[in-house]
Amino acid sequence: MSALSWPRAVDIREVGPRDGLQIETPISTEAKSRLLDALIATGVGRIEATAFVSPRAVPAMADAAEIAGYIGGLGPGGPEWSALVASPNGARRATEAGFRTIEYVVSAAEGHSRANARRGTEQATEAVAEVAEVVHGVGGRLEVIIATAWDCPFDGPTEPARTVGVARRAIELGADQLCLGDTIGTTSPARVVALLDAVGAVADGRPLGAHFHNTRGMGIANALAAVQAGVTQLDASVGGLGGCPFAPGASGNIATEELVYLLDDAGVETGVDLEAVLHAAALARDLVGHPLESDLFRAGGRNRPRG
Amino acid sequence: MSALSWPRAVDIREVGPRDGLQIETPISTEAKSRLLDALIATGVGRIEATAFVSPRAVPAMADAAEIAGYIGGLGPGGPEWSALVASPNGARRATEAGFRTIEYVVSAAEGHSRANARRGTEQATEAVAEVAEVVHGVGGRLEVIIATAWDCPFDGPTEPARTVGVARRAIELGADQLCLGDTIGTTSPARVVALLDAVGAVADGRPLGAHFHNTRGMGIANALAAVQAGVTQLDASVGGLGGCPFAPGASGNIATEELVYLLDDAGVETGVDLEAVLHAAALARDLVGHPLESDLFRAGGRNRPRG
Numbered sequence: 001m002s003a004l005s006w007p008r009a010v011d012i013r014e015v016g017p018r019d020g021l022q023i024e025t026p027i028s029t030e031a032k033s034r035l036l037d038a039l040i041a042t043g044v045g046r047i048e049a050t051a052f053v054s055p056r057a058v059p060a061m062a063d064a065a066e067i068a069g070y071i072g073g074l075g076p077g078g079p080e081w082s083a084l085v086a087s088p089n090g091a092r093r094a095t096e097a098g099f100r101t102i103e104y105v106v107s108a109a110e111g112h113s114r115a116n117a118r119r120g121t122e123q124a125t126e127a128v129a130e131v132a133e134v135v136h137g138v139g140g141r142l143e144v145i146i147a148t149a150w151d152c153p154f155d156g157p158t159e160p161a162r163t164v165g166v167a168r169r170a171i172e173l174g175a176d177q178l179c180l181g182d183t184i185g186t187t188s189p190a191r192v193v194a195l196l197d198a199v200g201a202v203a204d205g206r207p208l209g210a211h212f213h214n215t216r217g218m219g220i221a222n223a224l225a226a227v228q229a230g231v232t233q234l235d236a237s238v239g240g241l242g243g244c245p246f247a248p249g250a251s252g253n254i255a256t257e258e259l260v261y262l263l264d265d266a267g268v269e270t271g272v273d274l275e276a277v278l279h280a281a282a283l284a285r286d287l288v289g290h291p292l293e294s295d296l297f298r299a300g301g302r303n304r305p306r307g
Numbered sequence: 308m309s310a311l312s313w314p315r316a317v318d319i320r321e322v323g324p325r326d327g328l329q330i331e332t333p334i335s336t337e338a339k340s341r342l343l344d345a346l347i348a349t350g351v352g353r354i355e356a357t358a359f360v361s362p363r364a365v366p367a368m369a370d371a372a373e374i375a376g377y378i379g380g381l382g383p384g385g386p387e388w389s390a391l392v393a394s395p396n397g398a399r400r401a402t403e404a405g406f407r408t409i410e411y412v413v414s415a416a417e418g419h420s421r422a423n424a425r426r427g428t429e430q431a432t433e434a435v436a437e438v439a440e441v442v443h444g445v446g447g448r449l450e451v452i453i454a455t456a457w458d459c460p461f462d463g464p465t466e467p468a469r470t471v472g473v474a475r476r477a478i479e480l481g482a483d484q485l486c487l488g489d490t491i492g493t494t495s496p497a498r499v500v501a502l503l504d505a506v507g508a509v510a511d512g513r514p515l516g517a518h519f520h521n522t523r524g525m526g527i528a529n530a531l532a533a534v535q536a537g538v539t540q541l542d543a544s545v546g547g548l549g550g551c552p553f554a555p556g557a558s559g560n561i562a563t564e565e566l567v568y569l570l571d572d573a574g575v576e577t578g579v580d581l582e583a584v585l586h587a588a589a590l591a592r593d594l595v596g597h598p599l600e601s602d603l604f605r606a607g608g609r610n611r612p613r614g
Contacts, residue, residue: 003500003535185606189531190573193310214524217565217602221528224496228310258524266497295524299492 004228009269012259013046013209013235014039016284018061018084019253020241022051024288026060031287033070038280039238040078043271044256048103048235051084052093068097082143086117088130100140103179104131106170107147108163111154112183116147121162125169132174144175145211150187150195160198168202177207179235182222185215189225196229209233212254214240214293219254220262227268234259239281239292255294257281311535316576319566320353320516320542321346323591325368325391326560327548329358331595333367338594340377345587346545347385350578351563355410355542358391359401375404389450393424395437407447410486411438413477414454415470418461419490423454428469432476439481448484451477452518456487457494457502467505475509484514486542489529492522496532503536516540519561521547521600526561527569534575541566546588546599562601564588 017035021027039047049071055062064083071081082101083094091102106124107113113121128144135142148155149163167178180199187195192210200208210226212219212235223234236259242252257277263270281297291298324342328334346354356378362369371390378388389408390401398409413431414420420428435451442449455462456470474485487506494502499517507515517538519529530541543566549559564584570577588604598605 003504003537004496004532006497188569188572189311190313197310214602215606216568217521217527217562218569220524221531221569224528224531225311230310255524261523262495262525262528265495295521299522 004224004266006266006268007227007230007232009232010227010263011045011233012256012270012272013048013082013233014042014044014079014238014256015048015211015235015253016238016241016256017067018048018051019235020237020239020284021288022058022060023242024060026062027287029063029066029070032063032067035280035284035287036067036070038276038283040074042256042276042280043273044079045271046080046082046101049081049083049099051086052090052097053084053086064093065097068094068099072098084145085131088127088134091131091134095134095138095140100138101143102131102135102140103143103145104128105145105147106166107152107183108166109148109152109155109158112148112152115154121166125166126173128170128173128175136174141176142174143177143179143209144170145179145181146170147181147183149180150182150191151184153184160195163195164198164202167199171202171204171206175206177209177233178203179209179211179233181211182213185213185219187212187222188218189221192222192225193229196226196231200230207233209235211235213242213252214254215252220258223254223259224262238277239284239297240294241284241288241292252293255281255292255296257294258296261296311531311573313573313575314534314537314539317534317539317541317570318352319563319577319579320355320389320540321349321351321386321545321563322355322518322542322560323545323548323563324374325355325358326542327544327546327591328595329365329367330549331367333369334594336370336373336377339370339374342587342591342594343374343377345583345590347381349563349583349587350580351386352578353387353389356388356390356406358393359397359404360391360393371400372404375401375406379405391452392438395434395441398438398441402441402445402447407445408450409438409442409447410450410452411435412452412454413473414459414490415473416455416459416462416465419455419459422461428473432473433480435477435480435482443481449482450484450486450516451482452486452488453477454488454490457489457498458491460491467502470502471505471509474506478509478511478513482513484516484540485510486516486518486540488518489520492520492526494519494529495525496528499529499532500536503533503538507537514540516542518542520549520559521561522559527565530561530566531569545584546591546604547601548591548595548599559600562588562599562603564601565603568603
């Protein structure tokens with residue numbers, strides 16, 4: 001048998017418009033709509049469009065309802081759109097605006113949960129029930145994203161049993177799908193496989209995705225490890241958008257174009273056109289007004305000679 | 308069985324002093340000696356110290372004999388030192404200067420071979436015989452590095468049969484060891500495994516290493532793939548030194564600290580101390596006078612919070 005095994009297809013979720021832009025100086029709704037158009041043109045199957053969260057805490061997402069309106073005007077077909085929420089109230093706003101795929105975030109680490117959502121992990125997890133009621137009430141689908149699944153910027157490593165416990169409880173309370181987030185970009189392939197295996201064992205057949213950051217250079221290797229562990233739902237951000245503005249040079253989300261490059265070469269279907277992603281990345285760079293972190297975007301495609 | 312399999316140990320070769328510095332504005336021999344000291348302190352088992360090549364073509368390596376003298380004065384113990392050569396004459400100079408592990412480069416792609424060594428692949432390959440005679444004549448060990456093993460900046464993708472043919476012939480002519488180089492940083496994990504398997508089949512039991520660049524963000528994923536394919540000899544460069552000065556922002560060699568991070572978490576022995584590598588990277592950054600490409604170095608260790 002070969003040293004690596006590959007699935008027939010991987011379902012990429014483009015998170016640039018939300019996770020990528022949320023830490024940027026806010027750009028206009030019109031500019032965002034141009035980016036959404038460019039991302040639709042890549043062929044990606046899922047796009048995280050915005051977040052219904054506090055506009056004071058995340059000013060870049062203050063136009064969530066307007067973005068929903070823009071998407072609503074696009075007509076049928078196209079990708080599956082999702083919105084991120086941090087509370088039942090956010091879920092109400094998102095579903096009222098028309099979203100039917102809702103991502104609700106719970107931090108597995110107590111420190112990050114309290115800093116990010118002003119409540120502990122248990123309270124945030126128990127709220128899955130109310131969020132699920134809202135989402136299922138409109139015939140929607142609820143994904144629970146478990147942030148700081150591996151490590152926390154305040155608490156250090158997250159005990160795997162904590163993350164597994166959140167996963168099990170989230171499913172009991174109505175999550176249709178789970179995603180593990182390496183929020184601070186510190187995990188690595190061996191740990192990726194171990195935690196995905198452990199969470200997969202309690203996921204009761206629900207789809208399990210993963211969300212990686214390239215902060216310490218492990219992002220694409222972690223995606224590779226996740227795929228080897230059987231995960232076929234991966235988040236990525238055009239151009240690697242999502243670097244932290246307070247840590248200059250620190251990479252953000254794994255870049256969509258790099259993930260597609262990895263999978264294309266392995267014959268894994270993504271439905272995503274690499275050149276179209278590079279085109280969208282160029283637009284994203286122009287819109288945010290600074291260089292992007294993606295190595296592939298900076299270096300160009302395979303056959304462009306270096307120096 | 309687990310989705311990833313890991314060897315007991317991986318033998319890292321630090322190539323910063325040669326591959327990393329060769330494209331930099333030359334730094335003094337004294338500065339290089341300080342970097343060598345810092346790299347010795349990391350515990351790494353092998354260090355590529357310099358290259359015996361044309362000082363006109365590579366002015367940064369013009370002090371190869373002086374570097375040999377510095378290493379000669381260090382006394383017994385320490386890492387295995389190697390020098391890169393591009394011709395039998397270079398091998399003579401390197402062995403006369405005291406090196407006993409010699410790396411001889413052959414480009415599998417015709418275009419790169421002619422541009423880089425001013426002769427075709429076949430002629431460069433046949434010269435392995437003379438290089439081996441020189442190296443074995445002093446009781447040394449010859450590693451043949453096959454550059455552009457996957458892709459060439461001039462010819463595009465390298466036909467795998469070409470790379471396999473060079474490997475087979477190099478062993479016939481006396482190579483004790485092989486290394487495949489992704490010279491322009493374009494390969495990806497699926498192609499890494501395929502070519503390593505093909506070359507491994509003709510390597511006649513000789514050790515087979517790999518040398519990756521992170522130019523398109525695949526570097527650490529490629530290293531992971533190589534390890535999955537059974538390779539336990541990997542090149543890496545402190546701080547990711549080796550970015551091309553004519554392609555701003557394009558990453559160079561995979562960073563030693565990122566490779567160690569990957570392997571440490573998997574329980575794979577390297578003998579390398581991560582903190583010591585980060586210390587050496589800080590020195591390297593100060594010596595070359597510009598930021599380094601390593602994401603891990605820029606972001607800091609696991610528990611340093613972002614933002």
